[in-house]
Amino acid sequence: SEKNAAELVKKLTDTTESLGILDSKFSGQNTDLDSKITSLQASVDKVPTKVEFEKTIEDAMTKAKSAQNKLDEVGTQIADIRADQTTDDGRILTLDGKTDEQKSDNDKNWKDVLDMIQQEGDLFSK
Numbered sequence: 001s002e003k004n005a006a007e008l009v010k011k012l013t014d015t016t017e018s019l020g021i022l023d024s025k026f027s028g029q030n031t032d033l034d035s036k037i038t039s040l041q042a043s044v045d046k047v048p049t050k051v052e053f054e055k056t057i058e059d060a061m062t063k064a065k066s067a068q069n070k071l072d073e074v075g076t077q078i079a080d081i082r083a084d085q086t087t088d089d090g091r092i093l094t095l096d097g098k099t100d101e102q103k104s105d106n107d108k109n110w111k112d113v114l115d116m117i118q119q120e121g122d123l124f125s126k
Contacts, residue, residue, distance in 0.1 A: 048056065
């Protein structure tokens with residue numbers, strides 16, 4: 001009976017020691033798992049929800065549409081300037097033509113004046 005009690009104490013001591021080793025091992029693994037779960041949760045918390053993601057996309061599309069509208073407006077302004085420039089180019093060409101006509105008229109008039117003066121002879125002698 002003493003032998004059985006000694007064996008039982010030995011088995012209980014061995015079992016207690018084994019349980020202590022297992023507890024230590026699993027406690028470390030549990031700590032590692034807790035750390036990994038916390039890290040994963042932090043990563044998941046950074047991922048936007050579907051609603052947040054859709055809102056972000058909607059905001060981006062609104063900004064893109066606004067930028068496109070501004071570009072369209074600039075395009076319209078450029079087209080207006082080009083139309084005005086075309087009109088101005090036409091006016092300049094018309095003025096150039098009128099200037100050339102007037103220059104020709106002036107040259108002819110001066111020639112006529114010169115011819116009249118020459119036909120009169122020396123005006124100072126009369």
